[in-house]
Amino acid sequence: MQRIPFDRVNWTTSSFLIGTALMALIGVPIYLIKFGLNGFEFALFAFYVTATMMSITVGYHRLFSHLSFKSGQAVKFFTLVFGACAFENSCLNWASDHRLHHKHVDHDEDPYDISKGFFWAHIGWLLFKLDPEPPMDNVADLRKDKLVMWQHRYVHWIGFSVGVLLPIALCAWWSASHGESPWLGALGGFLIPGVARIVVAQHCTFFINSFCHMLGRQPYSTSHSARDSALMAFFTFGEGYHNYHHEFQHDYRNGVKPWQWDPSKWTIWTLSKLGLVTGLRRVPDGRILLAEMGEARRKAQSQLAELREHPAAHRASDTLHEIVEKLTTNYHELEKAVADRVQLSREALNQWQNETRQLMREFRRTVASA
Numbered sequence: 001m002q003r004i005p006f007d008r009v010n011w012t013t014s015s016f017l018i019g020t021a022l023m024a025l026i027g028v029p030i031y032l033i034k035f036g037l038n039g040f041e042f043a044l045f046a047f048y049v050t051a052t053m054m055s056i057t058v059g060y061h062r063l064f065s066h067l068s069f070k071s072g073q074a075v076k077f078f079t080l081v082f083g084a085c086a087f088e089n090s091c092l093n094w095a096s097d098h099r100l101h102h103k104h105v106d107h108d109e110d111p112y113d114i115s116k117g118f119f120w121a122h123i124g125w126l127l128f129k130l131d132p133e134p135p136m137d138n139v140a141d142l143r144k145d146k147l148v149m150w151q152h153r154y155v156h157w158i159g160f161s162v163g164v165l166l167p168i169a170l171c172a173w174w175s176a177s178h179g180e181s182p183w184l185g186a187l188g189g190f191l192i193p194g195v196a197r198i199v200v201a202q203h204c205t206f207f208i209n210s211f212c213h214m215l216g217r218q219p220y221s222t223s224h225s226a227r228d229s230a231l232m233a234f235f236t237f238g239e240g241y242h243n244y245h246h247e248f249q250h251d252y253r254n255g256v257k258p259w260q261w262d263p264s265k266w267t268i269w270t271l272s273k274l275g276l277v278t279g280l281r282r283v284p285d286g287r288i289l290l291a292e293m294g295e296a297r298r299k300a301q302s303q304l305a306e307l308r309e310h311p312a313a314h315r316a317s318d319t320l321h322e323i324v325e326k327l328t329t330n331y332h333e334l335e336k337a338v339a340d341r342v343q344l345s346r347e348a349l350n351q352w353q354n355e356t357r358q359l360m361r362e363f364r365r366t367v368a369s370a
Protein backbone atom coordinates (compact mmCIF):
# COMPACT_ATOMS: atom_id res chain seq x y z
CA MET A 1 0.00 0.00 0.00
CA GLN A 2 2.90 2.32 0.75
CA ARG A 3 3.97 2.24 -2.88
CA ILE A 4 0.74 3.78 -4.21
CA PRO A 5 1.45 7.49 -4.85
CA PHE A 6 -1.83 8.81 -3.37
CA ASP A 7 -0.89 12.41 -4.05
CA ARG A 8 -0.93 11.65 -7.77
CA VAL A 9 -4.21 9.71 -7.93
CA ASN A 10 -6.63 11.13 -10.49
CA TRP A 11 -9.70 10.69 -8.29
CA THR A 12 -12.40 11.55 -10.86
CA THR A 13 -11.07 9.19 -13.53
CA SER A 14 -10.20 6.47 -11.00
CA SER A 15 -13.66 6.53 -9.39
CA PHE A 16 -15.30 6.34 -12.81
CA LEU A 17 -13.11 3.49 -14.09
CA ILE A 18 -13.29 1.45 -10.89
CA GLY A 19 -16.98 2.25 -10.25
CA THR A 20 -18.13 1.22 -13.74
CA ALA A 21 -15.94 -1.92 -13.63
CA LEU A 22 -17.44 -2.98 -10.26
CA MET A 23 -20.99 -2.34 -11.53
CA ALA A 24 -20.26 -4.41 -14.65
CA LEU A 25 -18.72 -7.25 -12.62
CA ILE A 26 -21.30 -7.35 -9.82
CA GLY A 27 -24.48 -5.44 -10.84
CA VAL A 28 -24.74 -6.82 -14.38
CA PRO A 29 -24.57 -10.57 -13.42
CA ILE A 30 -27.14 -10.03 -10.63
CA TYR A 31 -29.47 -8.27 -13.07
CA LEU A 32 -29.00 -10.99 -15.70
CA ILE A 33 -29.69 -13.81 -13.21
CA LYS A 34 -32.74 -12.12 -11.73
CA PHE A 35 -34.36 -10.61 -14.84
CA GLY A 36 -32.59 -12.13 -17.86
CA LEU A 37 -31.72 -10.29 -21.04
CA ASN A 38 -34.31 -9.26 -23.61
CA GLY A 39 -33.58 -9.07 -27.34
CA PHE A 40 -33.84 -5.30 -27.40
CA GLU A 41 -31.23 -4.82 -24.65
CA PHE A 42 -28.91 -7.21 -26.45
CA ALA A 43 -29.36 -5.48 -29.83
CA LEU A 44 -28.77 -2.08 -28.26
CA PHE A 45 -25.66 -3.40 -26.49
CA ALA A 46 -24.30 -4.73 -29.80
CA PHE A 47 -25.07 -1.47 -31.59
CA TYR A 48 -23.46 0.67 -28.88
CA VAL A 49 -20.31 -1.50 -28.62
CA THR A 50 -19.84 -1.29 -32.40
CA ALA A 51 -20.68 2.42 -32.65
CA THR A 52 -18.40 3.46 -29.76
CA MET A 53 -15.48 1.20 -30.72
CA MET A 54 -15.67 2.24 -34.38
CA SER A 55 -15.85 5.90 -33.40
CA ILE A 56 -12.63 5.46 -31.46
CA THR A 57 -10.81 3.40 -34.13
CA VAL A 58 -12.12 5.09 -37.29
CA GLY A 59 -12.67 8.57 -35.82
CA TYR A 60 -10.44 9.38 -32.82
CA HIS A 61 -7.60 7.20 -34.04
CA ARG A 62 -7.30 6.93 -37.81
CA LEU A 63 -9.10 10.15 -38.84
CA PHE A 64 -8.28 12.71 -36.14
CA SER A 65 -4.98 11.45 -34.66
CA HIS A 66 -3.33 10.24 -37.88
CA LEU A 67 -5.20 12.13 -40.65
CA SER A 68 -5.17 8.88 -42.65
CA PHE A 69 -8.15 10.06 -44.72
CA LYS A 70 -10.35 13.16 -45.11
CA SER A 71 -13.91 13.27 -43.94
CA GLY A 72 -17.08 15.28 -44.42
CA GLN A 73 -19.09 16.61 -41.48
CA ALA A 74 -21.42 13.58 -41.18
CA VAL A 75 -18.72 11.03 -40.32
CA LYS A 76 -16.94 13.55 -38.09
CA PHE A 77 -20.15 14.29 -36.19
CA PHE A 78 -21.08 10.61 -35.72
CA THR A 79 -17.62 9.57 -34.53
CA LEU A 80 -17.29 12.57 -32.20
CA VAL A 81 -20.69 11.92 -30.61
CA PHE A 82 -20.24 8.15 -30.17
CA GLY A 83 -16.55 8.64 -29.35
CA ALA A 84 -17.71 10.77 -26.40
CA CYS A 85 -19.88 7.80 -25.30
CA ALA A 86 -16.70 5.73 -24.79
CA PHE A 87 -15.76 8.08 -21.92
CA GLU A 88 -12.14 8.17 -23.04
CA ASN A 89 -11.93 11.95 -22.79
CA SER A 90 -12.34 14.38 -25.70
CA CYS A 91 -10.99 13.66 -29.16
CA LEU A 92 -8.53 16.57 -28.75
CA ASN A 93 -7.05 15.09 -25.55
CA TRP A 94 -7.04 11.57 -26.97
CA ALA A 95 -5.29 12.58 -30.20
CA SER A 96 -2.69 14.60 -28.28
CA ASP A 97 -1.83 11.63 -26.04
CA HIS A 98 -1.81 9.30 -29.03
CA ARG A 99 0.50 11.45 -31.13
CA LEU A 100 2.89 11.56 -28.15
CA HIS A 101 2.65 7.77 -27.92
CA HIS A 102 3.80 7.37 -31.53
CA LYS A 103 6.52 10.01 -31.27
CA HIS A 104 8.08 8.65 -28.07
CA VAL A 105 6.95 5.00 -28.15
CA ASP A 106 8.54 2.88 -25.35
CA HIS A 107 10.12 5.96 -23.73
CA ASP A 108 9.30 8.19 -20.78
CA GLU A 109 7.37 10.80 -22.75
CA ASP A 110 5.06 8.09 -24.15
CA PRO A 111 1.94 8.48 -21.94
CA TYR A 112 1.23 4.73 -22.04
CA ASP A 113 4.83 3.53 -22.16
CA ILE A 114 4.79 -0.30 -22.15
CA SER A 115 8.28 -0.45 -20.64
CA LYS A 116 6.57 0.55 -17.36
CA GLY A 117 4.63 -2.72 -17.50
CA PHE A 118 1.19 -4.05 -18.50
CA PHE A 119 -0.74 -2.34 -15.72
CA TRP A 120 0.64 1.13 -16.43
CA ALA A 121 0.09 0.90 -20.21
CA HIS A 122 -3.40 -0.57 -19.82
CA ILE A 123 -4.94 1.65 -17.16
CA GLY A 124 -2.34 2.94 -14.66
CA TRP A 125 -1.57 6.03 -16.75
CA LEU A 126 -5.23 7.04 -16.37
CA LEU A 127 -5.54 6.32 -12.65
CA PHE A 128 -2.54 8.52 -11.84
CA LYS A 129 -1.81 12.00 -13.11
CA LEU A 130 1.00 12.01 -15.65
CA ASP A 131 4.12 13.60 -14.31
CA PRO A 132 4.57 16.16 -15.84
CA GLU A 133 1.21 16.69 -17.57
CA PRO A 134 1.70 16.68 -21.39
CA PRO A 135 1.43 20.22 -22.82
CA MET A 136 -1.06 19.38 -25.64
CA ASP A 137 0.97 21.41 -28.13
CA ASN A 138 0.71 18.82 -30.92
CA VAL A 139 -2.93 19.24 -31.98
CA ALA A 140 -2.96 22.76 -33.49
CA ASP A 141 -4.61 21.34 -36.64
CA LEU A 142 -7.50 19.87 -34.65
CA ARG A 143 -8.01 23.08 -32.68
CA LYS A 144 -9.05 24.70 -35.98
CA ASP A 145 -11.89 22.18 -36.39
CA LYS A 146 -15.12 23.62 -34.97
CA LEU A 147 -16.75 20.21 -34.46
CA VAL A 148 -13.70 18.89 -32.59
CA MET A 149 -13.71 21.95 -30.33
CA TRP A 150 -17.47 21.67 -29.75
CA GLN A 151 -16.97 18.06 -28.66
CA HIS A 152 -13.99 19.04 -26.49
CA ARG A 153 -16.17 21.54 -24.60
CA TYR A 154 -19.22 19.35 -24.07
CA VAL A 155 -17.69 15.87 -24.18
CA HIS A 156 -19.08 14.67 -20.81
CA TRP A 157 -22.56 16.05 -21.52
CA ILE A 158 -22.61 14.37 -24.94
CA GLY A 159 -21.32 11.09 -23.50
CA PHE A 160 -23.80 11.13 -20.63
CA SER A 161 -26.87 12.01 -22.71
CA VAL A 162 -26.19 9.79 -25.76
CA GLY A 163 -24.21 7.05 -24.01
CA VAL A 164 -26.24 6.64 -20.80
CA LEU A 165 -29.57 8.54 -20.80
CA LEU A 166 -30.56 7.55 -24.35
CA PRO A 167 -30.20 3.76 -23.82
CA ILE A 168 -32.09 4.11 -20.49
CA ALA A 169 -34.94 5.95 -22.24
CA LEU A 170 -35.03 3.52 -25.18
CA CYS A 171 -35.09 0.40 -22.96
CA ALA A 172 -37.77 1.94 -20.68
CA TRP A 173 -39.90 2.74 -23.74
CA TRP A 174 -39.44 -0.78 -25.16
CA SER A 175 -40.41 -2.44 -21.86
CA ALA A 176 -43.46 -0.18 -21.42
CA SER A 177 -44.67 -0.90 -24.96
CA HIS A 178 -44.34 -4.66 -24.27
CA GLY A 179 -46.37 -4.57 -21.07
CA GLU A 180 -43.35 -4.77 -18.76
CA SER A 181 -42.19 -2.40 -16.03
CA PRO A 182 -40.52 0.67 -17.57
CA TRP A 183 -38.41 1.02 -14.39
CA LEU A 184 -36.96 -2.44 -14.87
CA GLY A 185 -36.38 -1.60 -18.55
CA ALA A 186 -34.59 1.61 -17.51
CA LEU A 187 -32.34 -0.36 -15.14
CA GLY A 188 -31.53 -2.82 -17.94
CA GLY A 189 -30.74 0.08 -20.28
CA PHE A 190 -28.44 1.61 -17.69
CA LEU A 191 -26.59 -1.65 -16.97
CA ILE A 192 -26.37 -3.43 -20.37
CA PRO A 193 -25.95 -0.93 -23.26
CA GLY A 194 -24.84 1.65 -20.67
CA VAL A 195 -22.33 0.50 -18.06
CA ALA A 196 -21.40 -2.98 -19.37
CA ARG A 197 -20.88 -1.57 -22.85
CA ILE A 198 -18.70 1.30 -21.55
CA VAL A 199 -16.47 -1.15 -19.65
CA VAL A 200 -16.16 -3.56 -22.61
CA ALA A 201 -15.37 -0.75 -25.08
CA GLN A 202 -12.87 0.88 -22.74
CA HIS A 203 -10.89 -2.25 -21.98
CA CYS A 204 -10.90 -3.28 -25.64
CA THR A 205 -9.38 0.13 -26.44
CA PHE A 206 -6.92 -0.17 -23.54
CA PHE A 207 -5.75 -3.53 -24.99
CA ILE A 208 -4.25 -1.55 -27.88
CA ASN A 209 -1.88 0.14 -25.45
CA SER A 210 -1.12 -2.96 -23.39
CA PHE A 211 -1.43 -6.36 -25.12
CA CYS A 212 -0.82 -4.93 -28.62
CA HIS A 213 2.67 -4.01 -27.38
CA MET A 214 3.22 -7.47 -25.86
CA LEU A 215 1.54 -10.25 -27.85
CA GLY A 216 2.19 -11.36 -31.40
CA ARG A 217 4.72 -11.02 -34.19
CA GLN A 218 6.88 -8.17 -35.44
CA PRO A 219 7.04 -8.66 -39.22
CA TYR A 220 7.72 -5.01 -40.12
CA SER A 221 10.01 -3.70 -37.40
CA THR A 222 11.62 -4.58 -34.10
CA SER A 223 12.67 -0.99 -33.42
CA HIS A 224 9.59 -0.60 -31.21
CA SER A 225 7.50 -2.92 -29.04
CA ALA A 226 4.29 -2.90 -31.15
CA ARG A 227 3.08 -6.30 -32.37
CA ASP A 228 0.70 -7.86 -34.89
CA SER A 229 -1.88 -10.26 -33.45
CA ALA A 230 -5.02 -11.59 -35.14
CA LEU A 231 -6.54 -12.32 -31.72
CA MET A 232 -6.05 -8.74 -30.56
CA ALA A 233 -7.35 -7.48 -33.92
CA PHE A 234 -10.60 -9.30 -33.17
CA PHE A 235 -11.03 -7.53 -29.81
CA THR A 236 -9.99 -4.12 -31.12
CA PHE A 237 -11.92 -3.82 -34.40
CA GLY A 238 -8.73 -4.26 -36.42
CA GLU A 239 -6.21 -2.29 -34.37
CA GLY A 240 -4.35 -5.46 -33.35
CA TYR A 241 -2.06 -5.21 -36.36
CA HIS A 242 -0.14 -2.74 -34.31
CA ASN A 243 3.37 -3.52 -35.59
CA TYR A 244 2.27 -2.46 -39.07
CA HIS A 245 0.49 0.56 -37.64
CA HIS A 246 3.53 1.85 -35.75
CA GLU A 247 5.68 1.41 -38.84
CA PHE A 248 3.21 3.09 -41.21
CA GLN A 249 0.97 5.21 -38.98
CA HIS A 250 -0.61 7.29 -41.79
CA ASP A 251 -2.03 4.27 -43.63
CA TYR A 252 -5.81 4.03 -43.14
CA ARG A 253 -5.40 0.25 -42.88
CA ASN A 254 -3.92 -1.51 -39.83
CA GLY A 255 -4.49 -5.05 -41.11
CA VAL A 256 -2.89 -4.34 -44.47
CA LYS A 257 -3.28 -7.82 -46.01
CA PRO A 258 -6.68 -8.30 -47.66
CA TRP A 259 -7.59 -11.24 -45.40
CA GLN A 260 -6.62 -9.58 -42.09
CA TRP A 261 -9.54 -8.83 -39.72
CA ASP A 262 -9.87 -5.05 -39.79
CA PRO A 263 -13.53 -3.91 -39.74
CA SER A 264 -12.37 -0.30 -39.31
CA LYS A 265 -10.51 -0.47 -42.62
CA TRP A 266 -13.54 -2.01 -44.35
CA THR A 267 -15.78 0.70 -42.90
CA ILE A 268 -13.50 3.52 -44.11
CA TRP A 269 -13.30 1.92 -47.57
CA THR A 270 -17.13 1.55 -47.70
CA LEU A 271 -17.61 5.15 -46.55
CA SER A 272 -15.27 6.25 -49.35
CA LYS A 273 -17.38 4.38 -51.92
CA LEU A 274 -20.44 6.21 -50.53
CA GLY A 275 -18.62 9.52 -50.99
CA LEU A 276 -18.62 10.32 -47.25
CA VAL A 277 -14.83 10.21 -46.88
CA THR A 278 -11.99 10.82 -49.36
CA GLY A 279 -8.19 10.79 -49.72
CA LEU A 280 -7.53 7.35 -48.17
CA ARG A 281 -3.78 7.11 -47.58
CA ARG A 282 -2.02 3.85 -48.48
CA VAL A 283 1.65 2.95 -48.25
CA PRO A 284 2.84 1.55 -51.64
CA ASP A 285 3.12 -2.27 -51.67
CA GLY A 286 6.83 -2.09 -52.55
CA ARG A 287 7.64 -0.15 -49.38
CA ILE A 288 5.64 -2.54 -47.22
CA LEU A 289 7.42 -5.55 -48.68
CA LEU A 290 10.77 -3.78 -48.25
CA ALA A 291 10.07 -3.41 -44.53
CA GLU A 292 9.17 -7.13 -44.30
CA MET A 293 12.29 -8.19 -46.21
CA GLY A 294 14.48 -5.89 -44.15
CA GLU A 295 13.12 -7.39 -40.94
CA ALA A 296 13.55 -10.99 -42.20
CA ARG A 297 17.15 -10.23 -43.13
CA ARG A 298 17.84 -8.56 -39.76
CA LYS A 299 16.43 -11.56 -37.85
CA ALA A 300 18.49 -14.01 -39.93
CA GLN A 301 21.64 -11.93 -39.46
CA SER A 302 21.33 -11.75 -35.68
CA GLN A 303 20.57 -15.49 -35.42
CA LEU A 304 23.58 -16.27 -37.57
CA ALA A 305 25.77 -14.10 -35.33
CA GLU A 306 24.48 -16.01 -32.28
CA LEU A 307 25.13 -19.40 -33.92
CA ARG A 308 28.70 -18.48 -34.78
CA GLU A 309 29.46 -18.45 -31.05
CA HIS A 310 28.88 -22.22 -30.99
CA PRO A 311 31.72 -24.22 -32.61
CA ALA A 312 29.39 -27.20 -33.22
CA ALA A 313 27.29 -25.12 -35.61
CA HIS A 314 30.24 -24.19 -37.80
CA ARG A 315 29.26 -26.37 -40.77
CA ALA A 316 25.72 -24.97 -40.91
CA SER A 317 26.96 -21.41 -40.70
CA ASP A 318 28.29 -21.48 -44.29
CA THR A 319 24.83 -22.37 -45.65
CA LEU A 320 23.22 -19.80 -43.37
CA HIS A 321 25.69 -17.19 -44.48
CA GLU A 322 24.73 -17.86 -48.11
CA ILE A 323 21.03 -17.43 -47.26
CA VAL A 324 21.70 -14.13 -45.51
CA GLU A 325 23.71 -12.96 -48.54
CA LYS A 326 20.80 -13.79 -50.82
CA LEU A 327 18.35 -12.00 -48.52
CA THR A 328 20.65 -8.96 -48.53
CA THR A 329 20.97 -8.90 -52.33
CA ASN A 330 17.20 -9.13 -52.76
CA TYR A 331 16.68 -6.43 -50.17
CA HIS A 332 19.03 -4.01 -51.93
CA GLU A 333 17.44 -4.76 -55.32
CA LEU A 334 13.99 -3.92 -54.03
CA GLU A 335 15.33 -0.93 -52.09
CA LYS A 336 16.76 0.49 -55.32
CA ALA A 337 13.53 -0.17 -57.24
CA VAL A 338 11.49 1.59 -54.53
CA ALA A 339 13.95 4.54 -54.41
CA ASP A 340 13.82 4.87 -58.22
CA ARG A 341 10.03 4.72 -58.03
CA VAL A 342 9.92 1.80 -60.46
CA GLN A 343 6.35 0.60 -61.04
CA LEU A 344 6.46 -2.90 -59.59
CA SER A 345 3.93 -5.42 -60.82
CA ARG A 346 1.98 -7.61 -58.40
CA GLU A 347 3.77 -10.65 -59.87
CA ALA A 348 7.21 -9.15 -59.23
CA LEU A 349 6.29 -8.33 -55.63
CA ASN A 350 4.83 -11.79 -55.08
CA GLN A 351 7.99 -13.35 -56.44
CA TRP A 352 10.17 -11.36 -54.02
CA GLN A 353 7.85 -12.20 -51.15
CA ASN A 354 7.76 -15.91 -51.94
CA GLU A 355 11.51 -16.07 -52.29
CA THR A 356 11.97 -14.35 -48.92
CA ARG A 357 9.59 -16.84 -47.28
CA GLN A 358 11.37 -19.77 -48.91
CA LEU A 359 14.78 -18.52 -47.80
CA MET A 360 13.53 -18.01 -44.24
CA ARG A 361 12.09 -21.54 -44.18
CA GLU A 362 15.40 -22.92 -45.39
CA PHE A 363 17.19 -20.83 -42.76
CA ARG A 364 15.03 -22.22 -39.95
CA ARG A 365 15.48 -25.79 -41.22
CA THR A 366 19.26 -25.38 -41.31
CA VAL A 367 19.28 -23.85 -37.80
CA ALA A 368 17.16 -26.73 -36.48
CA SER A 369 19.52 -29.34 -37.89
CA ALA A 370 22.66 -27.53 -36.72
Ligand SMILES: [Zn+2]
Pocket residue numbers: 101208209213226242246
Ligand atom coordinates in the same frame (compact mmCIF):
# COMPACT_ATOMS: atom_id res chain seq x y z
ZN1 LIG B 1 0.99 1.69 -29.83
Ligand SMILES: [Zn+2]
Pocket residue numbers: 061065066098102245249
Ligand atom coordinates in the same frame (compact mmCIF):
# COMPACT_ATOMS: atom_id res chain seq x y z
ZN1 LIG C 1 -1.91 5.19 -33.82
